[in-house]
Amino acid sequence: MTGSWFPELHTLAHWAAGRLGTDYDMGAPAWVHPLMHLILVLAPSLLFVSILALLFHAARQALQRHERRGPRRQTPARIGGLERNLLRQILRNTRRQQVGLLLLSLSLMPPLYLSLEMPKQIVNNVLEPSADPAEVFGLTLSQMQMLGLFSAIYLVAIALNGLGKYSLNTCKGRVAERLLRRLRLLIYRQWRRRPPPHRQNDVVQVLGAEVEPIGGFAADLIALPVTQGGTLLTILLFMFLQDPILGAAALTVLPVQLVLLPYLQGIVNRLSRERIRAMRVLTRRLAGQLAPEQSALLNIRQTAASLRELERIRYRIHRIKFLAKVLNNFLTSLTPFLFYSLGGYFVIEERITLGALIAVLAAHKDFSAPLKELFRYYQQLEDTRIRYREVLGFLIEGRGALVEGATEPGRV
Structure with missing residues (x-):
């Protein structure tokens, strides 16, 4: 037995299960014990350690950035x-719109919870052959009427959730496009103020691919x-x-995801910076070929070298991104195994109802999606910061100033 090998772990798992109101005894199947140890002791401990490690890493990076800045210099705020x-730039232009987006986002949570609860109620209270007539708001409803009522509530819940998401995405698109237009105008005006000899040829690249993700x-x-995050917490609360x-x-599996995916994202961030610089080099070389005195053979060789470098960087980015995706999908698929095995045992032991297990399985189908979106948000945040620094570096290029956290123009 696992308990004879790790008595402290076994005792702690029993104590945690008892505190959660789902105690189990030595008569449980042997495979139940290691699963309980994993869920109630090992995974929470790893989650706590992972969160501490992430906080320590974030604090160390902030300290390193502060040390690199050195004494505060008299630099313009803009x-x-x-x-x-x-973040200050985004909030300066979209503060009011962000409040509206926040309220719209919060309004999606009640319909979401109803859409999770109604299937369980239908299975447990309506589809049971021995279900008795129920009284709702003073009205006595038959089994068939209850089925119609609960199905209608479920339909209204998913319709409200869909309409809310449509409204939210429409408002988000408006905010993104308005901010993007302002950014492009500011960059264009700054570029136009410079004398023609100092106007960079890669302004098209900056106004296009480099600025668009910021919006x-x-x-x-x-x-x-x-x-x-609200969807994740709502589903977790329901479970x-x-x-x-x-x-x-x-x-x-969350502790492994918290450690592994940010590490892979750090590699992608570094490659993204290299990709931006390589694309600017290619743009400048192509623009330089407009001069008739340039050697055709030299131009071809330089362009081919830039394309090879860009291919190498993008291929490495694809490899890391797909590796992260495969690992995340595999880890996410491990959780239903716990539901089927341990949840099935609880149903057989009549500790939970079949409707509750079905509802948990259905909820978990939607549980991984917001988690992936939150990881994507972290990736998007880091990628957008990199692009914004490069845009600022473009604006100050040739003026001898440096952007906080940005690389010097031309330095690889």
């Missing part, structure tokens, strides 16, 4: 009309973490209300 800080992130700044241990099982 560069070409843009704030030096990405998209501005729309997601508050709405995405509130919507997806815990059905059975606390199954709710804890949904968090089993």
Whole structure:
């Protein structure tokens, strides 16, 4: 038995299960014990350690940035009309719209919970052959009438959730496009103020691919973490209300995801910076070929070298991104195994109802989506910061100034 090998772990798992109101004894199947140890002791401990490690890493990076800055220099608060800080720039232009997006995001949570609760109520209270007539708001409803009522409530819930998401995404698109137009105008005006010899040829690249993700992130700044985080917490709350241990099982693989995915994202961030610089080099070389005195053979060789470098960087980005996606999908698929095995055991032991287990399985199908979106939000945040720093570097290029956290123009 596992308990004879790790008595402290076994005792702690029994204590945690008892505190959650789902105690189990030595008569349980042998495979139940290691699963309980994993869900109630090992996974929470790893989650706590992972969160501490992430906080320590964030604090160390902030300290390193502060040390690199050194003594505070007299630098302008804005560069070409843009704030030096990405979040400050977004909030300066979209503060009121962000409040509206926040309220719209919060309004999605009640219909979501209803859409999770209604299937369980239908299975447990309507589809049971021995279900008795129920009284609702003073009216006695038959089994068939209850089925129609609960189905109508479910339909209204998913319709409200769909309409709310449509309204939210429409508002997000408006916010993104308005901010993007302002950014492009500011950059264009700054570029036009320079004498023609000092106007960079890669302004088209900056106004296009480099600025566009900033507008998209501005729309997601508050709405995405509130919507997806609220969805995650709503689903998690629903799971815990059905059975606390199954709710804890949904968090089993989270510690591994918290450590592994940010590490891979750090590699992608570094490659993204290299890709931006390589694309600018290619743009400048192509623009330089407009001069008739340039050697055709030299131009071909330089262009081919730039294309090879760009291919190498983009291929490495694809490899890392797909590796992160495969690992995340595999880890997410492990959780239903716990639901089927441990949840099935609880149903057989009549500790939970079949309707509750079905509802938990259905909820977990939607549980992984907001988690992936939150990880994507973190990736988008880091990528947008990199792009914003490069845009600021473009604006101050040739003026001898440096952007906080940005690389010097031309330095690889």
